[in-house]
Amino acid sequence: MVIAVIGAGSIGRRHAANLESLGERTDLIGWRGFDEIAFEKRGDIEAVVIATSTPIRLELIxxxxxxxxxxxxxKPLAWRVAQAEAIHAAGAAVADRSMVGFMMRYHPAMRDLVERDLSGIYGFSFEIGHDVRQWRENWSFAGSYAAEPEGGGVLLDLCHEIDMAMALFPDLNLKSCDAVGHAAFPGVDFSSRLSLASGSGTIGSVAVDYVAPVSVRRAALRGTDAIIDLDFLGPEMRIADGTGETHMPYTFERNDMFMDAMRDFLASVRGQNGSGNPLLPRFDRMRASSLMIANAWETRVFSGVVDMDMT
Known part of the structure; x- marks a missing residue:
């Protein structure tokens, strides 16, 4: 049997290579020229990895x-609430054996955080920033999906941080989403900041941008018993409480998260026990994150433009 990977861009190629390294038979299929009727007639498909651009989700699911x-x-599944609702309804028949690619849920710092008692956390922030012009070698922002006014922008591109906040604090509600755009790309956010609050009194923010001259990916949690600072790129976690400070460095490769997620997907496909990750991004558990991302994108309020040469 074959695991089909639909979408032959960088992420599709990564998934196909990882599956092959796990001993799986794969078929990497580009979206252009994809023949759905012929594909459905194949008798060798065990599961499908959907690695197309965001607009091509619903029909494949x-x-x-x-x-x-x-x-x-x-990720992300959608950029509008109605789309997200339709996608989650469409995938219901296989929802408990399917996954969404929020691989940051496999970061060792997130795995450690979820094991902690976070009931005393009253404030948090997540931040990611990266100069979009340095994203990939020989890559043009203007010619990419990210530059599209409908379904583009940094909030969708770097939405892992939104999902991470939802993973740790599931009852969050969106209070506002402020954005900064670019004169050459109307309707495309280059920096966005979500203000969030939970029913239990936790408040926080998620900030994402295409502008930072130095890559950053970090989080801060403030609680009644401890303060926690994380550098996901370091990677390391620092915890300070009444007894002093604990420094926890991590040794791992970025691809480890993709590999761990794919192992769990294969286990789910075959009805086997996976890693036991409590943050497993199983499709039937991801509706709240999908809706939060879509709601934030729809309710962005643009407050200005960034002066950034994109030529």
Whole structure:
């Protein structure tokens, strides 16, 4: 049997290579020229990895559900609330065996955080920033999906941080989403900041940007018993409480998260026990994150423009 990877861009190629390194038979299929009718007639498909651009989600998830194929869909699933609702309804038949590609839930710092008692946390912040012009070699922002006014922008591109906040504090509600755009790309956010609050009294923010001259990816949690600072790029965690400060460095490679997620997906497909990660991004558990991301994108308020040469 074959794990089909639909979408032959950088992320699709990564997933295909990882699956092959795990001993799986794969078929990497570009979206252009994809023949759905012929694909559905194949008798060798065990599961599908959806690594297309964001607009191409619903039709493939509908196809997988109709055929009984579990799927691993890259993030984000949608940028509008109605889309997210439709996608989660469409995938219901295979939802408990499918996953969404929020691989940061496999970061060792997140794995450690979820094991802690976070009931005393009253404030948090997540931040990620990266100069979009340095994103990839021989890559043009203007010609990419990210530059599209409908479904583009940094909030969607770097939405892992939104999901991380939702993973740790599931009852969060969106209070506002402020954005900064670019004169050459109307409707595309280059920096966005979400203000969030939970029913239990926790408040926080998620900030994402395409502008930072030095890459940053960090989080801060403030609680009644301890303060926690994380550098996801370091990577390291620092915890300070009444007894002093604990420094926890991590040794791992970025691809380890993709590999661990794919191992869990294969286990889910085959009805086996996976890693036991309590943050497993199983499709039927991801509706709240999907809706938060879509709601934030729809309610962005642009407050200005960034002066950034994109030529």
């Amino acid at each position: 509908e196809m997988c559900a109709a055929q009984g194929w579990p799927f691993y869909a890259e």
